Amino acid sequence: MTSNGSSLPTQLSPPSSRRSILRELFARPASALGTTIFLLFVLLAICGPLLAPYELNQQIYSDARQAPSATHWFGTDNLGRDVFSRVILGARDILTLSGLGTLLAVLSGVTFGLISGYYGGLLDELIMRFFDSLLAMPALLLALLLLGILGPAVSSVMIVIVVVYTPIVARVVRSVVLSVKTKAFVEAARIQGESLWRILFREILPSVLPALAVEASLRFSYAIFLVASLGFLGVGVQPPSPNWGLMVNEARQHVSQLPWALYFPAGAIAIVVIGVNLMADGLKRVWQGGTVGK
Amino acid sequence: MLQVADLSVYFATRRSLAQMARGQAAPPVKAVDGINLEAARQQTLGIVGESGSGKTTLARAIIGLAERTAGDIRLLGLSLPPKLSRRHKDLLQQLQYVFQNPEEALNPYLTVGETLRRPFITLAQHTRAEADTAVQQLLTAVRLPATYAQRLPSQLSGGEKQRVAIARAFATHPDLLIADEAVSALDVSVQASILNLLSELQHEHHNTLLFISHDLAVVGYLADEIAVVYVGQLMEVAAAAALFAPPYHPYTEALLSSIPLATPDAAQQQIRLQGDVPSQINKPSGCPFHPRCPRYLGEICARETPPWQTHANGKRIFCHIPLSELTRQQAQLIPLETPETGVNTL
Numbered sequence: 001m002t003s004n005g006s007s008l009p010t011q012l013s014p015p016s017s018r019r020s021i022l023r024e025l026f027a028r029p030a031s032a033l034g035t036t037i038f039l040l041f042v043l044l045a046i047c048g049p050l051l052a053p054y055e056l057n058q059q060i061y062s063d064a065r066q067a068p069s070a071t072h073w074f075g076t077d078n079l080g081r082d083v084f085s086r087v088i089l090g091a092r093d094i095l096t097l098s099g100l101g102t103l104l105a106v107l108s109g110v111t112f113g114l115i116s117g118y119y120g121g122l123l124d125e126l127i128m129r130f131f132d133s134l135l136a137m138p139a140l141l142l143a144l145l146l147l148g149i150l151g152p153a154v155s156s157v158m159i160v161i162v163v164v165y166t167p168i169v170a171r172v173v174r175s176v177v178l179s180v181k182t183k184a185f186v187e188a189a190r191i192q193g194e195s196l197w198r199i200l201f202r203e204i205l206p207s208v209l210p211a212l213a214v215e216a217s218l219r220f221s222y223a224i225f226l227v228a229s230l231g232f233l234g235v236g237v238q239p240p241s242p243n244w245g246l247m248v249n250e251a252r253q254h255v256s257q258l259p260w261a262l263y264f265p266a267g268a269i270a271i272v273v274i275g276v277n278l279m280a281d282g283l284k285r286v287w288q289g290g291t292v293g294k
Numbered sequence: 295m296l297q298v299a300d301l302s303v304y305f306a307t308r309r310s311l312a313q314m315a316r317g318q319a320a321p322p323v324k325a326v327d328g329i330n331l332e333a334a335r336q337q338t339l340g341i342v343g344e345s346g347s348g349k350t351t352l353a354r355a356i357i358g359l360a361e362r363t364a365g366d367i368r369l370l371g372l373s374l375p376p377k378l379s380r381r382h383k384d385l386l387q388q389l390q391y392v393f394q395n396p397e398e399a400l401n402p403y404l405t406v407g408e409t410l411r412r413p414f415i416t417l418a419q420h421t422r423a424e425a426d427t428a429v430q431q432l433l434t435a436v437r438l439p440a441t442y443a444q445r446l447p448s449q450l451s452g453g454e455k456q457r458v459a460i461a462r463a464f465a466t467h468p469d470l471l472i473a474d475e476a477v478s479a480l481d482v483s484v485q486a487s488i489l490n491l492l493s494e495l496q497h498e499h500h501n502t503l504l505f506i507s508h509d510l511a512v513v514g515y516l517a518d519e520i521a522v523v524y525v526g527q528l529m530e531v532a533a534a535a536a537l538f539a540p541p542y543h544p545y546t547e548a549l550l551s552s553i554p555l556a557t558p559d560a561a562q563q564q565i566r567l568q569g570d571v572p573s574q575i576n577k578p579s580g581c582p583f584h585p586r587c588p589r590y591l592g593e594i595c596a597r598e599t600p601p602w603q604t605h606a607n608g609k610r611i612f613c614h615i616p617l618s619e620l621t622r623q624q625a626q627l628i629p630l631e632t633p634e635t636g637v638n639t640l
Contacts, residue, residue: 184393185401187359188462190378192413193386206403 024286031282037275045092052085057240068260075260077251083261087268090242094272097154097237098223101161105223106216108162109169110208114200116170117177128174131167139164139222140229147235157227157236164226165219172215176208210287217283221276228269244269295502296339296356296470298331301365303348303355303526307575323574325351327526328365333470333519338496338503340517340534342510342549346571348526349506350394353472356504357391369470387417390468392492394475396455400447406433406458407443413465428465435498436461436491453484457491464495471496472504477512489516511553514538522546525574525582532609541620543611544589581614589615589623 026032044051054060064080066072074083116127134142143160150156180186181204189203230236231245239246244265251261304322313320326348333339343349354360356367358378367374369388375381393399400409407429414425430440436457447455456476463471473492477485493516496503507513513520513534520537522530522545530543542550551565567586572578578585584595591614600614611617 184395184398188391188393188399188459189401189412190359191357191386191389191391192462193383193416194412195416202404203401206401 021283021286025279025282028282028285030278031285034275034278034280034282037271038279041091041095041272041275044088045095048088048092052082052088054082054085056086056089056242057081058085065254065258074264075258077247077258077261078254083247083264086242086247087244087264090244090247090265090268091272093237093242094224094227094244094269097157098161098220098227101158101227102165102216102220102223104158105162105165105219106169106212109166110173110205110212112166113170113173113208114177114204117174118181118200118204124174127170131170134163134167139226143226143230144233144235147230152235152238154237157230160230160236161223161226165223169212169215169219172211173208176211177204180204180207214280214284214287217276217280221273221280224276225269225273295335295337295370296331296333296504297366297368298329298352298356299366299368301329301331301352301355301367302327302363303351303360304363321575322363324526324577325360325574326355326362327574327577329523329526329528331521331528331531333502333504335469335502336496336500337519338493338505338517340513340520341504341506341523342508342513342520343523344508344571346525346574347523348574349508349523350474351526352523353391353474353504353506356470357389357472383417387413387466388469390463390466390471392456392459392463392471392473392476395479396452396459397479399459400455402447404446405443406445406447406450409458410443410462410465413462417466432461432465435464435495452480453488456480456484456488460488460491460495464499467499468501470502470504472506474506475508476505478507478509485512492516510549522549525572525577527582528612529583530609530611533607536605536607536609539607540624541605541609541611541617542624543613544587544615544620545583547624548588581612589620591615 022035025035059080060076060082061080063072063076063082065078066076068075072082072084074087076082077086112127112131116124137145142164146160146163147156150159186199186203189199194203227236228243228245228248231243231247232249234246234249237243237246239250247265248262248269251258251265255262302324303326304324306322307320309318309320329348329352331339341349341352351360355362355376356374358374358376358381361376369385372385374385374389400406407426410429410432411422411425414420414428415422420428426443429443433440433442438454438457438461442450442454442458447458450458456479460476476492477488480488489512492503492505503516505513505516510520514537517534519531519533521528522537522543524545529545530537537546538550548565548567565588567588569586572582572585578596580594580596580598581587581600584590587595594614598614600612603611603613603617605611605617611620613620
């Protein structure tokens with residue numbers, strides 16, 4: 001008998017195929033909206049420089065302090081910078097910073113969660129109690145503390161995201177590992193003399209992925225908010241960077257005369273956070289196996 | 295081939311506050327309590343007992359998933375390290391295991407081919423291409439189409455999953471295969487075909503089979519020798535044919551009386567045991583079966599550990615009652631039906 005995959009009528013895709021997840025996300029209105037918003041902002045982040053009508057820090061003194069119009073869709077700020085261009089160009093800044101930060105937090109969270117859950121015992125206690133103590137502090141307070149030590153820089157903001165979110169990701173991963181590690185297929189792998197690396201990443205990790213994807217997208221939305229908040233407080237990314245939080249802070253002083261310079265970046269933060277949140281919620285529903293569209 | 299000597303597996307329990315105050319240690323759960331067993335090459339050793347009797351723990355101690363507290367396990371004359379991580383790959387290759395629940399035995403995210411390829415790559419040091427060829431042969435050997443290599447476990451039935459699990463266990467030509475309740479999660483029509491597959495593969499591979507089940511009829515069908523376990527201790531060891539003839543250990547007698555017979559009008563003595571299986575933390579003194587024994591002799595059963603009595607046909611019984619007396623009492627109540635007929639009618 002020879003192997004011939006194409007003769008098999010039930011050649012189903014693996015349970016976590018990217019295509020079917022997207023399809024299911026678009027099956028519900030809320031998650032479809034969220035996903036669309038997220039993808040639009042990703043597009044903005046990629047093609048921002050092509051779409052923005054003006055340069056990032058281009059100051060047009062003659063047009064300063066203008067209300068939204070045909071030439072300046074979102075108006076101009078105190079220094080004569082085009083708010084529309086800055087909001088568009090800011091998308092790349094905030095999405096890469098929070099995206100990269102979340103990615104690193106997920107990687108370290110997965111590593112700690114897998115090790116902590118699989119080994120258990122004293123090591124698990126040490127790691128988890130340390131993480132508990134980090135979680136006991138409000139995220140923003142912890143972030144301010146860290147930035148006070150590290151100094152305001154892009155890399156510091158990244159480290160803050162990793163430190164603040166690693167414990168949360170690790171907890172989620174650990175809880176799934178605890179339920180999976182006693183399953184027979186993991187014991188079978190141990191009997192077969194599989195390496196620890198293989199057992200953790202090839203046997204256990206796939207079972208963690210659904211919960212992890214939901215948690216990661218949720219963390220991503222909070223990371224966007226955190227980066228914006230730190231920018232607003234002036235301790236994160238420094239001017240003249242087009243960080244939305246920073247822009248809100250700068251516009252705050254002139255809010256009575258130039259409200260548009262505040263509303264548009266603030267609106268961008270709100271929309272992208274809501275969008276990613278809706279998408280995370282949709283992902284959760286996809287994996288919780290609920291019927292779609294009800 | 296396989297020798298198990300004085301094997302004990304105790305699990306620690308949490309200390310109560312009162313025990314801490316008195317400085318006492320918490321009594322352990324004695325899941326396996328001093329078991330001696332031997333299995334010859336190519337033989338099938340059946341282990342029977344009700345759930346919670348320690349059969350699975352015995353098997354897990356042999357395979358290395360449960361760490362033994364005391365005793366020695368030898369395979370081909372070599373002592374097995376208690377910890378799985380201390381066992382060399384050559385040793386792992388000789389010892390394989392079929393799990394009880396086929397639903398959990400296969401990783402739901404790996405295809406059948408990916409799962410079956412692993413033992414060839416890790417233990418037999420095959421290349422990827424060699425392993426893939428071997429997987430095809432393996433699937434054919436367990437009567438599954440070779441195209442199943444591309445399937446995920448969720449696309450297989452329970453019986454098919456168990457065939458894959460059996461294929462994985464036979465991949466490395468083990469000397470000893472442990473099948474822990476390998477058919478109890480399957481429905482009856484599938485059970486027979488899996489049992490036949492196990493015994494056919496055993497014939498081809500010349501391996502020893504340790505077959506664990508709560509079902510005496512199933513064990514009787516497959517095993518050459520049968521050991522009866524009760525709360526972590528052996529009660530009776532006998533050749534399969536001898537087990538079904540008196541004298542029996544009173545516990546075996548009760549188990550035998552619970553086998554459903556294919557002939558409804560056959561006279562069968564119903565023995566209903568009183569009470570529950572005793573706690574393995576606080577086991578009865580003397581003979582562990584004495585509180586429930588229908589042939590309870592008297593104080594000697596509660597006070598003294600019974601002797602191992604050997605019958606002329608080789609069966610060994612752990613009981614105070616003399617064998618001649620047991621034979622006399624049990625002779626007239628026997629379900630003379632052999633259990634083989636019970637399974638073959640499926």
